[in-house]
Amino acid sequence: MPNKKEETLCLENIRKKFFGVYALVDVSLSIGKGEIVGLIGENGAGKSTMMNIIGGVLQPNNGTMSINGIPYSPKSPADAKQNGIAFIHQELNLFNNLSILDNMYINSYKRIPGTPFLNKKKMHGEVKKILATIDLDVSPETTVEKLCMGERQLVEIAKALSANPDIIIFDEPTTSLTSRETKKLFSIIKKLREDGKSIIYISHILEDVLNLADKIVVLRDGKVTDCDDKSAYTIDRMISSMVGRKIEQLYPAELPVPKDQILLEVKNVSQPGVVRDISFNVNSGEIVGIYGLMGSGRSELANIIFGLDPYEKGEIVFKGEKIKIQDPINRIQKGMAFVTENRREEGLLMDFSIYNNIDLVSLRQNTKLLNLIDNKKTAEQVNHSKETLRIKCDDVKQPVKSLSGGNQQKVVIGKWLMSKPDLLIVDEPTRGIDVGAKSEIYHIINNLVKEGIGALIISSEMEELMGICNRIIVMKKGEIMGSLEHQEFSQEGIIGLAFAQSSNNTEERKEGGENERQ
Amino acid sequence: MRDNRNLKLLVLKRFPIILFVIIFIVFGIFSSNWFTLKNLENILSQSSYIGILATAITIVLLTGGVDISIGANMFLSASIAGLLMAKGWPIWTTVIVCLLVGFLYGCVNSFLVVKLKIVPFIATLGTMTAGRGLALIITKSAAVSLPKELISGFGSGKLLGIIPYPIIVFLLIILVAAIFLKYVPIGRRIYAVGNDAECAKKAGINVKRTISFVYITCGVLAAIAGIVSAAQIGNINAGFGVGYEFNAIAASVLGGTSMIGGIGTVFPGALIGTLIMQMIQAGLVYMQVDLYIQPIVNAAIILLAVFLDSVRTNYIHKLDARNIRVD
Secondary structure, three states: OOOOOOEEEEEEEEEEEEOOEEEEEEEEEEEEOOOEEEEEEOOOOOHHHHHHHHOOOOOOOEEEEEEOOEEOOOOOHHHHHHOOEEEEOOOOOOOOOOEHHHHHHOOOOOEOOOOOOEOHHHHHHHHHHHHHHOOOOOOOOOEHHHOOHHHHHHHHHHHHHOOOOOEEEEEOOOOOOOHHHHHHHHHHHHHHHHOOOEEEEEOOOHHHHHHHOOEEEEEEOOEEEEEEEHHHOOHHHHHHHHOOOOOOOOOOOOOOOOOOOEEEEEEEEEEOOOEEEEEEEEEOOOEEEEEEOOOOOHHHHHHHHOOOOOOOEEEEEEOOEEEOOOOHHHHHHHOEEEEOOOHHHHHOOOOOEHHHHHOOOOOOOOEOHHHOEOHHHHHHHHHHHHHHHOOOOOOOOOEHHHOOHHHHHHHHHHHHHOOOOOEEEEEOOOOOOOHHHHHHHHHHHHHHHHOOOEEEEEEOOHHHHHHHOOEEEEEEOOEEEEEEEHHHOOHHHHHHHHHOOOOOHHHHHHHHHHHHOO | OHHHHHHHHHHHHHHHHHHHHHHHHHHHHHOOOOOOHHHHHHHHHHHHHHHHHHHHHHHHHHOOOOOOOHHHHHHHHHHHHHHHHHOOOOHHHHHHHHHHHHHHHHHHHHHHHHHOOOOHHHHHHHHHHHHHHHHHHHHOOOOEEOOHHHHHHHHOOEEOOOEEHHHHHHHHHHHHHHHHHHHOHHHHHHHHHHHOHHHHHHOOOOHHHHHHHHHHHHHHHHHHHHHHHHHHHOEEOOOOOOOHHHHHHHHHHHOOOOOOOOOOOHHHHHHHHHHHHHHHHHHHHHOOOOOOOHHHHHHHHHHHHHHHHHHHHHHHHHHHOOOOOOO
16 A cells, blocks of 8 residues: 555544533544545444544544644534535536536536636536546536536535535435446556545445455444454454444334235235336235335335336236236325335425324315315314324324424324324334334334234334334345345344345346446 | 436427427428518517517526516517607617616616615516506507617618618627637626525625626516517517516526526526527417417417426426435
8 A cells, every 4th residue: 555654634532512511432543645544334323423523514522633744623514625625425516417527517607718608618628628637528518417426426426526515415416327347446546546536435235345445444333333444354244333322112022913814915016127026925914024225215115016017028917917007096095105215305394284184195184065175073073193103293284394294194193093004114114213203103003913914114224124013025136135034133243134145146247337328 | 227317308408499399390380481581580679578588587597587577678668669769869879778778777676676685576577567567658548659760770770771770789799798608707606696696695796786687687678679579679668578478488498497596597498498489479370360369379488488497497406416325
């Protein structure tokens, strides 16, 4: 390793508290010039908090940072940028309708001196130079829309490089890339290392981290639990450093007992570009979990089952009846309910009252003469859900946005329970809600299933699936990698499946690179 | 399948021009003096004010907003100018006052949209009604006649006796707007804001200023359209400018501008769209179509334009859908 001793960025005893809870506890870290540090950890381990502190989005409560020995305490992202820090975020921040050149200079256009007009010639040349360093062989005038995902990711990198940073942070850059694009990205990252840049690489894909990084740092519950040279690591050590926490008594003590009756049968369902050959069953009285990393197709599968997205091949049988048409209303009437992932965008009308949110799905059922809404009956039912779900509020007429995340989630569940579903599909049941509310939601689901319905829980939090499910299905890149019964549950087993190389994946993805580009 | 898709995309993108050529030829076949210079001059000349409005609305649509008060703005600013002229004010002074009224109109719209965060459609629906009401109070609902110098000197006058002045103003505005959108930073930022305002904010663009700018520009351009149209007609009556906003939006969308923002051009887009609209209107007259049927045909064009926009939007949506795996 060249210049291994020379430290660029140094963090010392960083602490960050949110509402009395520590998100980061005494985190210390140093990155050398020309070094790649891999940062891994579960969701909620504190990775993004740490990056936000480095990037000037958040300020630490305690601790100090320095760059090249000079104290560094950024007040804003712009401040961080000036200090030579560049971020490449997981989601792309590009204007698809504009050219690469426009995207790179949108807020710092160079003008022809003395005129308001753009100096296209000059910018053109500079963009070309930067694109050459990252091996992106397209014209600076190309519209971003025409580029495939990998190329767009490269444009993001070009944008970052145009400020000539010393420290570059990559946050999950490969989620939307094909394997060939990923390879190319890695060779560019390595090239940047040779140019003396310091790099922090955050990813859930452990093989990539192991392959790329010089040093690996593991975060768990806001603490650095492991930090060593790459050579000291194996995938197993990475996993056990990442997890290793005991599951508390957060979950219902008894699992529901599945009945012999198949409720939902998914047979060989495929949709090009999304999922392939998905088959599984959910019985009455059973909670089935679907685990997968981001981009594994888990949410998309739920959308297909619920009829929001189409599928090309295979069949879905619900309560013994084949359902082919893509239409959620039809499924709601047959007894399916879907609690979506983003309660803010998809699950709730935020400005509406609790009452009006809860009665939405079942409006049709609560009608009297002439199809008018029976307000009395509805009010009774809404109050009943408020009681049974223990929604904390002053009045059912208060707007949903005034509730906490956990209570909002209960409103979404309450909404669906009004329609008395037989199958409850829940996507990320506890995202962004506190532990107490989490536990309540687990118990609500558990009780419902014990009363005889079936539940399909999609989650990226492995622990909650292990706590509440009878069976867990693991997905990766749109395929089912395996399925575990409750007695076989282990974090290592699930992660192992989620990270497994699928048999024919690599070659197919290579082809993909060509197809995506048009 | 891929060829098919590319073909679809090509047709979608070139649709305005394809439509333009088809309509041009069809009318030519059905009416004998369609392909005469005089007819073309008429069409262009009558397109002038709608073209200016289409340019104005295109700039607003690019940010994902809309301004339906432009017809009322024309009425108000032209009426005030007309009344001042009747009082003997010099023409150039009144023209400047007219532009100032348009500017203030735009300021009110941008205040409602940017500061009070009212949905553009509702905000400008409000200023449309209020603006027209104000104009009716000022004019006491009576028609305002314009001085002869303006009508013969500008409205029906020609530069060097060849090109009508309204056409010159129209083409000049198209030219300036096109250069502005393509070669000036704020023009490019308008596209960025329309594509993704959140993303634009993250990139450090002053989104509020960009949007204010757009509504104010639109207001000024509407006032110019008002004076041009008034000079051509010769007087301003209570129905002046009614429904022009829909012709302008239809022209803009027919020219390929997307209602969700970020996509569209003034040249060739708004220009072609305007010509298509005007050609159809002129063509219907040539073919002696019943006067009562003409609005229906007009409405059909607007619906077609909006339908086209939704097809486009869907296509963009499909392009954006991420692929998890490829079979």
